[in-house]
Amino acid sequence: MNNSIFKFIAFTDLHYTTKNPEKRIDNYSESLFLKLNEIYELAIKYEINGILFAGDLFHRKGDIVTHEEVNDVIKIFSKWNSSNINIYLIAGNHDLVGHNLNAINDNGIGTLIISGHVKLLNKEPIRFEFNNGKKLNLFGSSYSRNYDRNKENYIVDDKYKEDFNINLVHGILLPKGTFFGDYTLINEIVKNAANITICGHYHPGFEQVIMNNKYFLNPGSISRGVLNYDTTKRTPKILLIGVDKSYNVKIKEVELKTAKLCDEIFDIEFVNKQNKYDEEIKSFTEMIKNETQSMDNNDVNIILDDMLKNNIIERNIYDKSIEILEKVGVFK
8 A cells, every 4th residue: 555646545334323223232422433533543554645435424314413413523523634634425315314415404414514524525526636647536426315226326427537536326236136125236337437436325335346447345334233144244344445646456454443243232132032033923924924815804813813812922923913914915
């Protein structure tokens, strides 16, 4: 990285809030402070030119972020700014009221932009110039409704193809496979002028992809608000990115030392019980659905009532089964 002219640290999905997520047994906001301080120390160590953040700085989706939360982040970023560390970012879905970028000033991230603590990226580049006259551009596309239905969010205009371009996005960008909602595959957007695409929103992240000499990166969320398979297997990390005047790229993953093990931050026993309960509900409702395809609604209700009456199932299973059977169409 020492030979790079411009150096950046990239990370995403902080989801800062003073409210502890359910089943977190530590202090969530304090854990994020520790991570941010570690990132600050890495920025100083590597003498970076800027922070690249790919969305969801705050967590309170659809709400106005509290003054306390905004002040907390301002205190941290003021320290970064005073050390000449500029923060370049886009807004994620949790940063925007109603997913409306035009209303960005109504939320906490807008306060940070107006106060100059962060710089919002868009389709017009923020430019860096190498000592040989070549240029590096920063672009970004903040979240909007139906983000992945508009592939232009991932595209940098060809008029910048002679420069080196880094584009920040906040969508479901995947190397392969499928997703339960709208998503974008890397091979769908590889033909564009972005040399590096850095993606947020998809918390598990993915391993670095190089396609057509272009880099596609998602280090994953540095926060862990829920316990699932992803959070048990993944240590939050950041990316060190270096680009030299010949447009050679170096990327290094750095796992955060301040990120604790899952059993230190989550009520594992409760979550395991909840997962077992959810699996039992799923299995039970699938059985009921298969067995009742040729039956009318009254017959199904009679069966469930009898099972409850005879203590074959408990009341919470009964109630949940009714709820799920309504969703899958057994009860109209």
